[in-house]
Amino acid sequence: MSLYQVQKVIYQLNRDPGLRERFAADVDGVLAAYELTNEEAEALKEPDIGLLYVLGVNGQLLMHFAAFRGFEWDDYLAAMRRGVERHGPVRAGIYAMVSD
Amino acid sequence: MPLVFAGVTSHGPGITGRAERADPALRDAFYDNLGRMREALAAARPDALVIITAEHFANFFFDNMPSLCVGMADDYEGPIEDEAWLRIRRRKIPGNPDLSTRLIERMMQDVDLAYAQEWKFDHGIMVPLHFLTPDYDIPVIPVNINCQCPPLIPLHRAYEFGRALRKACDAVPERIAVIGTGGISHWPATPNSGKINEAWDRAFLEKFLRNDREALLAYTDEDTYRDAGQGGFEIRTFIAVAGATEGATGQLWFYAPIPIFAVGCTVAVMDVS
Numbered sequence: 001m002s003l004y005q006v007q008k009v010i011y012q013l014n015r016d017p018g019l020r021e022r023f024a025a026d027v028d029g030v031l032a033a034y035e036l037t038n039e040e041a042e043a044l045k046e047p048d049i050g051l052l053y054v055l056g057v058n059g060q061l062l063m064h065f066a067a068f069r070g071f072e073w074d075d076y077l078a079a080m081r082r083g084v085e086r087h088g089p090v091r092a093g094i095y096a097m098v099s100d
Numbered sequence: 101m102p103l104v105f106a107g108v109t110s111h112g113p114g115i116t117g118r119a120e121r122a123d124p125a126l127r128d129a130f131y132d133n134l135g136r137m138r139e140a141l142a143a144a145r146p147d148a149l150v151i152i153t154a155e156h157f158a159n160f161f162f163d164n165m166p167s168l169c170v171g172m173a174d175d176y177e178g179p180i181e182d183e184a185w186l187r188i189r190r191r192k193i194p195g196n197p198d199l200s201t202r203l204i205e206r207m208m209q210d211v212d213l214a215y216a217q218e219w220k221f222d223h224g225i226m227v228p229l230h231f232l233t234p235d236y237d238i239p240v241i242p243v244n245i246n247c248q249c250p251p252l253i254p255l256h257r258a259y260e261f262g263r264a265l266r267k268a269c270d271a272v273p274e275r276i277a278v279i280g281t282g283g284i285s286h287w288p289a290t291p292n293s294g295k296i297n298e299a300w301d302r303a304f305l306e307k308f309l310r311n312d313r314e315a316l317l318a319y320t321d322e323d324t325y326r327d328a329g330q331g332g333f334e335i336r337t338f339i340a341v342a343g344a345t346e347g348a349t350g351q352l353w354f355y356a357p358i359p360i361f362a363v364g365c366t367v368a369v370m371d372v373s
Binding site: 008014015058059062063064067080081084094 | 118156157158161162163180181182185220248249250288289290291293325330
């Protein structure tokens, strides 16, 4: 579990058009620079937006990654809901701050 | 000199990016009040606009997160987001590094600040500017309060920052306007996007508009998270404006929940004249 690293990938993709181009051309090469679990790397590659949400990625990062990967707004929201159904509640990060 | 204008407004990216999906009557009434704020701001003839925002990982990340950061650049670029997604064209926005430096030096007498000579504006600044300074002709001094990643600056420190900002503005000859932008209750970019706690918002706004320091500082992050969502942490931007306008009260020009904008859309102005 390395939420910091997953969020770092997305933060840097969101900021850097050149990195987005390299990500599209050689995703494994880009991800090799980060310390990711297999689950995290696969979630980024697929992309499994719902799992990334469950892993704890902040939506302010995730919504731009989802748009980059072709998700329209409603599809992005639906993907997060499906992720919670499939993978359970958010495991880390700010959305796991309190349980109710 | 004393502040020439102070107000608060919302900044959700849906306000521009998903405009056609909102109830037209509510949307247009909101836009009209942003237009009214634009006119009031222009009438105040500011030399610079200090915009207190809660940015969203455009510049600041978990590797090096300042609680408070003030821009000190010649100019700024924004939006960092996809232009088509936000529907705001990327451009340069003028800064005023000399004024930034003088304000920062003065504020550092009272609060600890980070500063930045490079800063990409995200929707948290670009959406308000799109409506309030559509010609981008007023130099902007951005202020970020970390409202995204706990640990967060305590509310009383956000208020103290506002007081320090006001003292600094009072000490320079320029005519300065202050806009705070954020919140209020919302669950942005999550499965609960569109959820808005109107009763909580109205109660908060009532305290804000009478500038009731004690009531504003009585909120806890635990209660805010439960009742107002993670986006509720952005009340820090409003509380900084309250600190900057201590002793003044305000008027609510517009408030309405607009779910597709993911926020209770707010336009309010403090009486600093």
